[in-house]
Amino acid sequence: xxxxxxxxxxxxxxxxxxRRSYADIGAEVGxxxxxxxxxxxxxxxxxxxxxxxxxxxxxxxxxxxxxxxEMYCRSNTSPEDIRRGLExxxxxxxxxxxxxxxxxxxxxxxxDMRHFERVLERIAGEPFVERTRSVLVLSPLLRRYGSxxxx
Numbered sequence: 001x002x003x004x005x006x007x008x009x010x011x012x013x014x015x016x017x018x019r020r021s022y023a024d025i026g027a028e029v030g031x032x033x034x035x036x037x038x039x040x041x042x043x044x045x046x047x048x049x050x051x052x053x054x055x056x057x058x059x060x061x062x063x064x065x066x067x068x069x070e071m072y073c074r075s076n077t078s079p080e081d082i083r084r085g086l087e088x089x090x091x092x093x094x095x096x097x098x099x100x101x102x103x104x105x106x107x108x109x110x111x112d113m114r115h116f117e118r119v120l121e122r123i124a125g126e127p128f129v130e131r132t133r134s135v136l137v138l139s140p141l142l143r144r145y146g147s148x149x150x151x
Contacts, residue, residue, distance in 0.1 A: 001048055003048060006031075006039070007039060007043060007048070009028070009029045010029060010039055011043065011048070011049065013025045013028060013029070014040070018054075021033070022034075022037045023036075055145055058109045062111050063109035063110060063111060064110075064111060064112060065109070065110045065112055065113055066107070067110070067116055067135060067136040067137060068107055068134065068135050068137070069105070069108060069120060069123060069132050069134045070102035070104075070105055070132060070134070071104040071129055071132055072129070072132065072133075073128050073130060074127075074128050074129070074130050077103065079104075082095065082103070082104050082128065083095065085126045085128060085129075086106060086123070089108075089119060089122070091108050091116075091119045092106055093107040093108065093109055094106070095107070108120075113136075116134075116136070
């Protein structure tokens with residue numbers, strides 16, 4: 001499904017601040033509040049909007065260390081095997097299969113360096129993992145949250 005330009009503008013407004021009122025969004029995009037609500041309801045029904053959430057600074061929850069782990073998996077490891085193996089780690093913020101030498105890349109938040117090391121060791125010990133390579137984030141420079149390209 002491809003969104004039209006008006007729906008994209010509504011989605012961008014919600015991605016920026018999901019607590020905005022339909023009237024406020026309507027004023028921005030040139031629709032009434034009920035028209036915005038109908039479009040949002042339709043986008044939810046169609047699966048374009050999958051939910052509403054809050055963004056929390058990880059450090060506010062005690063997660064001061066961020067890193068990425070490249071996973072190199074044994075042959076015949078499916079993406080579903082990787083997902084199942086990683087979903088039990090609360091420290092894993094995201095995981096994706098990737099092109100290149102690695103099979104997957106995993107974003108991890110930890111309380112400190114030692115905690116990150118323990119998580120890395122546990123992930124490296126998964127039966128489907130052949131080896132890992134990790135990098136630590138020094139300073140996040142830019143983060144976008146689900147709004148896609150600018151409206």
